Amino acid sequence: MPTYIITGGSKGLGAALTQQLLQQGAAVHCISRSESETLRQEALRAEGELTFHAYDLAQTQGLDSLMERILGSIDEADTITLINNAGQLEPMTSIGRAGHDDLQRSLQINLVAPALLTNSFIRHTQALPIVKRVVHISSGAGKKPYPGWGAYCTAKAGLDMLTRCIGVEQENQPYPVEVFSIAPGVVDTDMQREIRAASKEDFPQVSRFVELQKNGDLQSPEATAKQLLNLLQANAFAQGEIADLRTKKPES
Numbered sequence: 001m002p003t004y005i006i007t008g009g010s011k012g013l014g015a016a017l018t019q020q021l022l023q024q025g026a027a028v029h030c031i032s033r034s035e036s037e038t039l040r041q042e043a044l045r046a047e048g049e050l051t052f053h054a055y056d057l058a059q060t061q062g063l064d065s066l067m068e069r070i071l072g073s074i075d076e077a078d079t080i081t082l083i084n085n086a087g088q089l090e091p092m093t094s095i096g097r098a099g100h101d102d103l104q105r106s107l108q109i110n111l112v113a114p115a116l117l118t119n120s121f122i123r124h125t126q127a128l129p130i131v132k133r134v135v136h137i138s139s140g141a142g143k144k145p146y147p148g149w150g151a152y153c154t155a156k157a158g159l160d161m162l163t164r165c166i167g168v169e170q171e172n173q174p175y176p177v178e179v180f181s182i183a184p185g186v187v188d189t190d191m192q193r194e195i196r197a198a199s200k201e202d203f204p205q206v207s208r209f210v211e212l213q214k215n216g217d218l219q220s221p222e223a224t225a226k227q228l229l230n231l232l233q234a235n236a237f238a239q240g241e242i243a244d245l246r247t248k249k250p251e252s
């Protein structure tokens, strides 16, 4: 049974990915603070299996044992995929104005937690002769600086470099773990609502995101999840690739 471990599966893009994977008959382990009742109901109807792990990713010291527990519970899997999807934009303000604790929490959730989960995942699965993949849900903000998004941009840039480093490290492994960073585009989720609610002082480009929504330029989480899973399952990504769903073609 294809098995997926998804952080932030309770809402937005992560919930859409989880729902579609359950419909495909996959086993999905979701890690988030809250559980989605909709997904719990979906799992009763669908062929797949859903296991929910209540966890705050800012608590980084427990992540190794969480990953060990999850991997230890997997009976038979022909593929295991970790999707580091959970993320937060806060603190949305310029560096110098952010609270220390908020800045630290943001980096823990957006960068440290995915790095630690990936480290545990590779350690525990390296010797397995099956398909193993790590997908980092990144952002165009990892390449382009946005004033007010210093913490978020830094974390996404870090995830992209982590992807590239693991990509070259895994090249000579007998059973490599594949790793990709994927920017999903502008997706109609709570995160976009938070962006539109920001003050111009904290996030000077807020009006651009208000316009994107007004003009109907946001993609639905369902369409984004479908595109991502189609590409992933068609092996469309190269080892260590930093991809953007807005420009990615199935054959490239």
Ligand SMILES: NC(=O)c1ccc[n+]([C@@H]2O[C@H](COP(=O)([O-])OP(=O)(O)OC[C@H]3O[C@@H](n4cnc5c(N)ncnc54)[C@H](OP(=O)(O)O)[C@@H]3O)[C@@H](O)[C@H]2O)c1
Binding pocket: 007, 008, 009, 010, 011, 012, 013, 014, 015, 031, 032, 033, 034, 035, 055, 056, 057, 058, 084, 085, 086, 087, 088, 109, 137, 138, 139, 140, 183, 184, 185, 186, 187, 188, 189, 190, 191, 192
């Ligand atoms: N939406 C966009 O336009 C956009 C654009 C580029 C990149 N992205 C990226 O896409 C990914 C998904 O974003 P989204 O738009 O779907 O966001 P979202 O709707 O705000 O959902 C965020 C998810 O992350 C989980 N999460 C947040 N903090 C957590 C914590 N401390 N511990 C555990 N789970 C936590 C949330 O679950 P709980 O609240 O239940 O914990 C939720 O399931 C993120 O990495 C984001 O950076 C989004």
